[in-house]
Amino acid sequence: MSEVVLITGAATGIGRLTAETLAHGGYTVYASMRDVNGRNKDHGDTLTALAAAENLSLKIVELDILSDISVAAAIEEIIGQEGRIDILVHNAGHLVMGPTEAFSPEEIARNYAVNVLGAHRVNRAVLPHMRAREHGTLLWISSTTVHGGFPPFLGPYAAAKSAMDSLAGSLALEVSRFGIETVMVSPGAFTAGTEHFPKASHPADYERAAAYARYDDVTGSVGARLSALMPPEAHPQVVADEVLRILNLDHGTRPFRTVVDLLGDGAEEVAEVAGKIRTEFFGRIALDDLLIPAAKHE
Numbered sequence: 001m002s003e004v005v006l007i008t009g010a011a012t013g014i015g016r017l018t019a020e021t022l023a024h025g026g027y028t029v030y031a032s033m034r035d036v037n038g039r040n041k042d043h044g045d046t047l048t049a050l051a052a053a054e055n056l057s058l059k060i061v062e063l064d065i066l067s068d069i070s071v072a073a074a075i076e077e078i079i080g081q082e083g084r085i086d087i088l089v090h091n092a093g094h095l096v097m098g099p100t101e102a103f104s105p106e107e108i109a110r111n112y113a114v115n116v117l118g119a120h121r122v123n124r125a126v127l128p129h130m131r132a133r134e135h136g137t138l139l140w141i142s143s144t145t146v147h148g149g150f151p152p153f154l155g156p157y158a159a160a161k162s163a164m165d166s167l168a169g170s171l172a173l174e175v176s177r178f179g180i181e182t183v184m185v186s187p188g189a190f191t192a193g194t195e196h197f198p199k200a201s202h203p204a205d206y207e208r209a210a211a212y213a214r215y216d217d218v219t220g221s222v223g224a225r226l227s228a229l230m231p232p233e234a235h236p237q238v239v240a241d242e243v244l245r246i247l248n249l250d251h252g253t254r255p256f257r258t259v260v261d262l263l264g265d266g267a268e269e270v271a272e273v274a275g276k277i278r279t280e281f282f283g284r285i286a287l288d289d290l291l292i293p294a295a296k297h298e
Contacts, residue, residue, distance in 0.1 A: 004030070005030065005085075005087040006089065007029065008090055008119070010033055015092070016031070017237050018243050020047070021243070022240075022244055031059070032061045035062075048060055072125055086135070088126050088130075088137070091141045094201065098219070099215070119140070120167065138180065139184075140165070142168070144265050146161055147186070147271045148266045148268075154222075176290050184258070186260065231262055257275060
């Protein structure tokens with residue numbers, strides 16, 4: 001019996017690639033996206049046609065991570081059809097770029113809502129089912145901005161991803177005794193192959209943003225500078241492939257964090273040190289059993 005996977009934000013980019021890759025890998029995949037009868041209809045129809053043509057267990061489900069009603073309906077639909085959700089892939093997110101000062105508090109709050117609160121909303125709908133079964137995997141698509149170097153003018157996005165990463169790290173310890181393991185996958189900056197950079201939002205306060213004109217040589221070239229560091233063959237498919245590799249490992253043996261960085265921004269080195277410190281500290285306070293992946297509390 002194949003494991004049931006729910007992926008958020010699967011219309012495009014890494015989410016879309018992961019949905020196709022896991023389906024080809026034999027998983028039962030629910031690719032979720034909002035507005036499946038509107039803006040994302042073509043994306044949903046393409047995945048549905050792929051599933052029919054290649055006999056894949058790949059289904060589309062309407063899910064808006066910003067809506068309690070939408071999330072509850074999606075989870076109810078999947079549980080009704082499959083009886084369980086084995087793996088939840090938190091992929092939905094949105095990039096914002098521009099001078100941090102130029103973003104209003106409301107704009108930053110909206111970005112936080114997408115990148116942090118949306119995942120929390122989905123967790124609250126899924127975790128009761130995983131806890132009842134004492135089995136499950138939470139896989140978070142994080143970012144190397146959390147641990148590595150990153151260019152300026154990505155401040156609100158990096159702050160939101162760091163908050164999401166921190167929330168995931170704490171939750172990992174709180175659910176491990178229920179047989180629920182946590183996996184963090186941290187991709188680097190893929191400037192091609194996704195709509196991440198092309199669809200990035202910018203501050204609405206144009207006057208405040210214009211005050212930073214002396215940085216135009218930076219803001220207008222961040223993507224190009226990052227692209228110049230990428231190998232010619234770089235494509236976010238490597239992230240989807242790594243997700244498949246990790247999920248194919250036995251439950252309870254999957255690594256806590258994997259960095260997929262083709263830029264060499266230092267995230268992997270920093271994450272390794274952070275992991276060692278985390279392990280040492282929990283050993284000192286005699287809670288190191290919480291670090292054992294998916295350890296059940298007997």
